[in-house]
Amino acid sequence: MNVLTATGYLASLAVAQGLRDQATHVVVDASAHNCVQDGARLSGLPILSFASGDARALRSVLSNLPPSARPLVATDGVYGIRGGMAPLNEYLLALPASGWLWVDDAHGLGSVGPTGRGSPEFFGLRDSRIIRSVTFSKALAVAGGAVIGDASLMEHVRTRAGAYLGSSAPPLAIAAAITAAVVRVHRLPGRVRRLQELARRFSNALPSRPEILNDPRTPVTAIHPRDAAQAQRLTEALTQAGFVPPWIRYPGGPGNGFFRIALKATHSRSQIDRLSRVIQVGLNE
Numbered sequence: 001m002n003v004l005t006a007t008g009y010l011a012s013l014a015v016a017q018g019l020r021d022q023a024t025h026v027v028v029d030a031s032a033h034n035c036v037q038d039g040a041r042l043s044g045l046p047i048l049s050f051a052s053g054d055a056r057a058l059r060s061v062l063s064n065l066p067p068s069a070r071p072l073v074a075t076d077g078v079y080g081i082r083g084g085m086a087p088l089n090e091y092l093l094a095l096p097a098s099g100w101l102w103v104d105d106a107h108g109l110g111s112v113g114p115t116g117r118g119s120p121e122f123f124g125l126r127d128s129r130i131i132r133s134v135t136f137s138k139a140l141a142v143a144g145g146a147v148i149g150d151a152s153l154m155e156h157v158r159t160r161a162g163a164y165l166g167s168s169a170p171p172l173a174i175a176a177a178i179t180a181a182v183v184r185v186h187r188l189p190g191r192v193r194r195l196q197e198l199a200r201r202f203s204n205a206l207p208s209r210p211e212i213l214n215d216p217r218t219p220v221t222a223i224h225p226r227d228a229a230q231a232q233r234l235t236e237a238l239t240q241a242g243f244v245p246p247w248i249r250y251p252g253g254p255g256n257g258f259f260r261i262a263l264k265a266t267h268s269r270s271q272i273d274r275l276s277r278v279i280q281v282g283l284n285e
């Protein structure tokens with residue numbers, strides 16, 4: 001079941017509003033996207049945070065909650081800030097039966113999992129306690145967002161979330177484009193496999209350096225230059241080689257910004273190889 005929203009950001013707010021009467025605490029992965037952090041604040045519930053990607057830290061936070069607690073654990077599936085994936089299988093094991101796992105899968109949908117369904121599919125998870133917020137603006141190249149989960153959870157979102165009830169639905173043309181994109185991903189499974197193959201290839205070709213945050217399981221790579229001079233050199237190397245330097249400022253990311261590279265299934269292998277060489281040279285100069 002799912003609920004469509006005008007953006008992925010709103011989908012996250014809708015999760016938090018939909019479950020705020022059910023949950024007692026929001027327990028947030030420290031690297032979760034701004035929309036998750038905002039959603040947590042909007043819920044009005046007590047917020048606790050744990051070290052990103054660290055299931056042991058999550059267990060420790062959960063173990064300090066009262067036995068009657070119904071925690072809503074919140075994380076990105078694929079981290080927007082640095083690529084890489086949250087260990088959802090371990091988070092789920094840490095979760096009490098009375099809790100929920102909220103996954104912002106903006107970067108997971110269409111890119112990870114055998115058929116591109118996203119992070120829970122990657123880990124082989126099917127659990128009625130999982131609720132996802134997604135955007136269609138990334139791998140699916142459209143716009144709009146959705147909350148995806150069990151029917152009873154969706155009922156809470158439909159009846160209680162102002163971000164859903166009080167915000168216009170996406171225009172029909174967008175809904176039609178989302179449907180077409182989802183059907184396309186379904187009909188062309190080779191596209192997802194190709195993206196995943198390119199992600200592994202890029203990862204193998206990249207030098208191992210502290211500035212580069214990469215995970216071969218995801219098409220998102222972040223490069224955090226150590227200073228402005230190195231950022232400038234990499235910008236020049238990329239520009240000269242015909243790449244547009246993907247410099248962004250991201251909420252929760254480094255203050256001055258960083259390079260974020262997102263691969264597409266339509267990139268060629270030679271483009272990927274060339275990009276990795278240019279990065280190597282640009283960072284070395």
Ligand SMILES: Cc1ncc(COP(=O)(O)O)c(C=O)c1O
Nearest residue numbers: 007008009033035080106135137
């Ligand atoms: C992890 C993550 N979640 C949510 C969003 C918000 O999605 P939308 O742009 O559809 O509002 C973004 C960025 O766009 C994102 O990177």
